[in-house]
Amino acid sequence: MLFTQAKGRNVIALTTAESLATVTGIAIAPAPARIAAVRVKTRGPGTQVTWNDVHSFGPDAVTVRTPDTIQGDQDTTAPTDKHHDPIGKRLLTETGQNLGSLDDIDFDETTGHIKRLIMAGQDIPGERLLGAGTYAIAVAAP
Structure with missing residues (x-):
């Protein structure tokens, strides 16, 4: 999947079936080369979802198990700010x-x-x- 196709997808919590955020960017990590976290835009304070917290990255939405999987920048070592x-x-x-x-x-x-x-x-x-x-x-x- 190309990231440009994934940008703008909704992030949905499986436990509440509500839209929590929109995918705006990613953070990558080497050795092995992988997506470390997904940067998101929310109505609340969260700014990212670590890859380990992504349940599924589907063609229409990204799913996470619960709303609390969206974290702030300080909650992870993956740099996900826009820079x-x-x-x-x-x-x-x-x-x-x-x-x-x-x-x-x-x-x-x-x-x-x-x-x-x-x-x-x-x-x-x-x-x-x-x-x-x-x-x-x-x-x-x-």
């Missing part, structure tokens, strides 16, 4: 070569594993992800 969202960030190799900017992320909606990083004219296997920060996404040189 850490990888989409649009520059991609740099470990040797400092600028490859361009990240257009999308293809991930497995069951496991959160990143299959590939997508940029104009090139796909980079997820296994090459070394790190992600506010400035750039670092990948291993080919």
Whole structure:
């Protein structure tokens, strides 16, 4: 699944069947390359759902078991503020070569594993992800 297709989906609590939030971004982690958390917009104080708290990432909605799975930034080590969202960030190799900017992320909606990083004219296997920060996404040189 492409992240750009997932952005904007509702987050639904299975225990209450209510819409809790809307997906706005993601946080990624290397080794292994995966989605660490999903950034959300809520009416309340929560800002994120860690991947371990996602019950299902379906074609129409993201489900979580209970409303309390939506956490604040301080509740996890995954950086999910808007400055850490990888989409649009520059991609740099470990040797400092600028490859361009990240257009999308293809991930497995069951496991959160990143299959590939997508940029104009090139796909980079997820296994090459070394790190992600506010400035750039670092990948291993080919």
